[in-house]
Amino acid sequence: MLNNTASTTSNINTVSSTVPYKKLRQTSLNARKHNVDTLNFKRGIISLARSIAARNLLQNLIVFSDDEVEQDCWFVAAGQRRLMALDYLHRVGAIDDDYPVRVDFIDKADALVVSVSENNDRVDMHLSDLIFSINELANNGDSVEVVAAKFGYKAYYVRKLMKLANMAPELMQLLRNNKISLNQLIALSITDDHDLQLKAWENCSYDKSPKDLRRLALNEEEPVSDNKYIKVIGIDAYRDAGGEIKHDLFTQHESHGGYILNPSLVQELALNKLQVLAEQVANNEGWSWYGSQERLESWGDDSKRYEFPRPQLEDYAFTTEQQNQLDIIYDKLENVKFAMDEAEELSGEKKWEALRPLSKERNELEQQKSEILDAAEFTKEYKSQRGVIVSIGYHGDIVITRGLMKLVDKASKENKAVKVNTDGTVVPVTQVSAALARSLSCERTLAVQAALLQKPEIALALTVQKLALSVFSAGYHQNPACFTIQETTRTMIEAAPGCEDGEAVKQLRMAKAKWSESLPKGWEDDFTLLTSLGTDQLLELQAFCVAATLDGSVSQYEPKKKSNLQKLEFAMNFDIHEYWKPTAQNLWSRLKKEGMIDQLTQAGVSVNKDEFMAYKKGDAAKRAEQLLEGIKWVPDFM
Secondary structure, eight states, X not given: OOSOEEEEETTEEEEEEEEEGGGEEOOTTOSOOTTTTSHHHHHHHHHHHHHHHHHOOOSOEEXXXXXXXXXXXXEEEEOHHHHHHHHHHHHTTSSOTTOXXXXXXXXGGGHHHHHHXXXXXXSOOOHHHHHHHHHHHHHTTOOHHHHHHHHTOXXXXXXXXXXXXXXXXXXXXXXXXXXXXXXXXXXXXXXXXXXXXXXXXXXXXXXXXXXXXXXXXXXOOEEGGGOHHHXXXXXXXXHHTTOOEEOOTTTTTOTTOSEESOHHHHHXXXXXXHHHHXXXXXXXXXXSEEEXXXXXXXXXXXXXXXXXXXXXXXXXXXXXXXXXXXXXXXXXXXXXHHHHHHHTTSXXXXXXXXXXXXXXXXXXXXXXXXXXXXXXXXXXXXXXHOEEEEEEOTTSOEEEEEEEEEHHHHHHHTTOOEEEOTTSOEEESSOOOHHHHHHHHHHHHHHHHHHHTTOHHHHHHHHHHHHHHHHHOOXXXXXXXXXXXXXXXXXXXXXXXXXXXXXXHHHHHHHHHHHHHHSOTTTTTOGGGGXXXXXXXXXXXXXXXHHTTBOOOOSSXXXXXXXXXXXXXXXXXXXXXXXXXXXXXXXXXXXXXXXXXHXXXXXXXXXXXXXXXXXXXXXXXXXXXXXXXXXXXOOTTO
16 A cells, blocks of 8 residues: 555544555445435436546545455445446446555444444435434444534434434334434334334324324323314224223213323224225225325315316216206206396396396206206216225314325326325426526517517407406406506516517517607607507507506416416417427526426427436436427426
8 A cells, every 4th residue: 555644533543545446345334325226326426437537536435444244355434426436437447447546544443433424414314324323323332422422413413313213113114215204203202112103103194293193102181072083983982992081070970071091092993984984985986096084175285185076067977867957957047047147137126126036046956956966976987087085074074075186196197297295295396486487477478469469459458448447347357468557578578588589579679669660759748649640550559559568477386377368368369389489598497307307298209318317407408499399389387
């Protein structure tokens, strides 16, 4: 070994030198074990290998010897990624067996400490790896204070990690798989009983809040009157399962009073009952899947897990009798609507005398229609894509919700890529930033502005509507197409990088230049001068001015919100492809590579994921633009 130098870092003695590549080995004492097989990790290795090939190894590997395992070689305690990068270079022939690798030698006893320190200081280790490593050091005889000092942690933090190391093995596996959060694990650590920890986890509500997990793990007493689960199963079923109720002086004579001594048991019984009922409903009615949970809401996190049912008439399999009844009801509803329209033409008391019975009849017909729909079966196709969830209502009643579609299934059906979080919520792989949402909405506005130049009659209608709203209507009405009396084109251009080369901006600038030259001198102070233009020219000028004041921009992307420009676009038979196409500058470079792949897939373009992910981001954006050349497509979020 040549050029030996000695140093002491963080109370660990090291000696620096070089060793041949062929004498390096991986070791189980390297703390990083999580996510080393992922695609991102492997791509990082290739990138690091290229860097080493270009600039040599800039940071020493930290190694130790272990003759009991293998003689005359060195085990890498810290620098696993660098070693894997060297392995890659060796495989492709960039280095040979004798390639000199700079290393720092340490004692085997210090290997785990050094590995944890280096890994955690550079790229955060997975929490499960950190917990395991610190617990190993403690088990080897180091005190909490010594371990804390080695890593620069507070002693209480080390104690917390050591306590988590003694959680139920099943929960630790969930942590490794990112199926449980740190806060959830801490809540369950309130008890050392592994059975209680697991029961609390399994029986807790769908979102498994730390507060609920802690309560179940502690098995705290709860008043019978407040317990929604007892309302689902009944006191007798709870007692039959071995559950106990404690009474005090105030509740000993009440049939539904007292305190539940086994809250986790009653919750387990209730959720089991819901699951059994859900399975029965699904099997009897033919739904493709079933589930149960404590509460099901059509908003919040549940709206990020499921599409709630809004069945259309074609989703029902009506019997002949039901179909005949519906036909009669729809005919009657049509007659009632016609009669109500005629009644609206009357005035005073005659109008209301005519409308009251008609309104009552309409409500009765709608009720009859609802009853038929509630009793009707759904089609096999509808049920094959959807499922049923049984949950607990606000008053402890059992609620059966049919026709739910998992958003994961919906995304798969629509060929969209999504990520599933640990709580089961689904988010799209393509994340639309606020800046991108504003930019694209401004580009869309510019395109609509350009299209409106050719539709002076629609611009006139917009102007009349805006004026009429202030004259005839006292109530609140949405601003038509965000029509303002203030020029917005410049603002739209500034917010949309790359749009100045687009067709929409070209047309708008040509129109502005034309009218700047055509307007009579002094028009700013004397409107009568504009009459010299003639009606047709005035209508064209008005169309340009109205177009230049449209504002359909948004500050952030809201998937379910419709654009203010939608009605105007429909009226003009607007086609955005005439004015806009996705480019590296206006779209692709502003998405992550995973998002680019997702959007290309939605556009019907096949992509080799591994090859595409290997591109640098700028090159990936250019490649995406090339792949869509000649294809008419805009992203859903535009």
